[in-house]
Amino acid sequence: MKKLLPTSTAGSLPKPSWLAEPEKLWSPWKLQDEELVEGKQDALLLSLQEQQHAGIDIVSDGEQTRQHFVTTFIEHLDGVDFENRKTVRIRDRYDASVPTVVGAVARKKPVFVEDAKFLRQQTNQPIKWALPGPMTMIDTLYDDHYKSREKLAWEFAKILNQEARELEAAGVDIIQFDEPAFNVFFDEVNEWGVATLERAIEGLKCETAVHICYGYGIKANTDWKKTLGSEWRQYEEAFPKLQKSNIGMVSLECHNSHVPMELIELIRGKKVMVGAIDVASETVETPEEVAATLRKALQFVDADKLYPCTNCGMAPLSRAIAKGKLEALSAGAEIVRKELSNSL
Numbered sequence: 235m236k237k238l239l240p241t242s243t244a245g246s247l248p249k250p251s252w253l254a255e256p257e258k259l260w261s262p263w264k265l266q267d268e269e270l271v272e273g274k275q276d277a278l279l280l281s282l283q284e285q286q287h288a289g290i291d292i293v294s295d296g297e298q299t300r301q302h303f304v305t306t307f308i309e310h311l312d313g314v315d316f317e318n319r320k321t322v323r324i325r326d327r328y329d330a331s332v333p334t335v336v337g338a339v340a341r342k343k344p345v346f347v348e349d350a351k352f353l354r355q356q357t358n359q360p361i362k363w364a365l366p367g368p369m370t371m372i373d374t375l376y377d378d379h380y381k382s383r384e385k386l387a388w389e390f391a392k393i394l395n396q397e398a399r400e401l402e403a404a405g406v407d408i409i410q411f412d413e414p415a416f417n418v419f420f421d422e423v424n425e426w427g428v429a430t431l432e433r434a435i436e437g438l439k440c441e442t443a444v445h446i447c448y449g450y451g452i453k454a455n456t457d458w459k460k461t462l463g464s465e466w467r468q469y470e471e472a473f474p475k476l477q478k479s480n481i482g483m484v485s486l487e488c489h490n491s492h493v494p495m496e497l498i499e500l501i502r503g504k505k506v507m508v509g510a511i512d513v514a515s516e517t518v519e520t521p522e523e524v525a526a527t528l529r530k531a532l533q534f535v536d537a538d539k540l541y542p543c544t545n546c547g548m549a550p551l552s553r554a555i556a557k558g559k560l561e562a563l564s565a566g567a568e569i570v571r572k573e574l575s576n577s578l
């Protein structure tokens with residue numbers, strides 16, 4: 235029988251301190267050239283092992299080979315000038331210096347395919363691979379060429395589809411697109427955001443997922459969360475459209491967030507990766523807390539469609555805390571798994 239409640243993470247995990255300065259976003263690499271290539275692979279192996287030791291069922295690369303979940307992908311594309319930087323407001327929340335789109339964007343070579351092949355060689359467990367979504371990509375750039383967010387999103391969707399097809403061929407089981415921007419630009423989500431995402435998954439036979447969250451536990455995000463009031467209903471805007479889309483799975487933030495759990499009802503029929511680990515807190519959840527979140531989610535998701543997960547990536551946390559959180563996720567899922575099998 236297929237294991238119920240398979241656990242996974244939303245994506246990133248902390249890097250070892252010899253590879254990049256820990257607990258920091260966009261942390262520069264500490265190695266160069268050949269040493270860097272080898273160091274990234276070693277870190278990927280370590281990250282895999284940490285997931286396995288914690289009992290995580292669907293494993294990932296822990297995003298060990300990327301500096302940032304959006305920027306690193308964009309760095310590999312033609313048409314983007316990284317020298318020519320402009321300051322933009324990311325997700326209407328904080329200013330960041332970002333590269334400029336200066337010409338037609340194109341993917342001259344695969345971005346993560348070699349990394350995926352390497353991970354595939356190391357394990358027979360299901361693999362999930364995260365890519366940035368088209369809307370979140372355009373939101374992390376200054377566009378001086380297309381002069382249209384929608385047009386650029388469609389171009390990125392085409393490029394993401396090329397990458398996704400090759401990741402699938404490399405043996406990836408679930409391809410996930412990270413779209414935190416879906417929680418911010420509601421009109422665009424409904425006008426073309428979901429449609430561009432569907433373009434990105436066109437022709438794929440593997441499982442597909444979209445991850446929509448309230449961001450890493452960095453100050454700009456936690457400050458923003460304070461302005462959202464006691465009930466966070468952002469998911470209400472994108473979910474109806476996503477429910478009708480071809481996307482198979484939705485990864486969302488639940489534990490310690492103010493998202494009313496019943497919003498999950500709006501994506502009934504989809505597989506749901508329920509965030510049962512708070513990535514914005516250094517307190518490690520107890521297995522019982524994880525179980526409580528999963529039990530609540532079970533009111534709105536069928537057990538065979540529930541995937542216990544983290545709220546978001548854990549890159550900005552310390553390795554020890556991330557490890558504790560992974561173990562809590564596994565143990566909490568196991569509690570509920572037992573309850574479910576007893577009630578059969």
Ligand SMILES: [Zn+2]
Binds near residue numbers: 244445446447448449
């Ligand atoms: Zn996230």
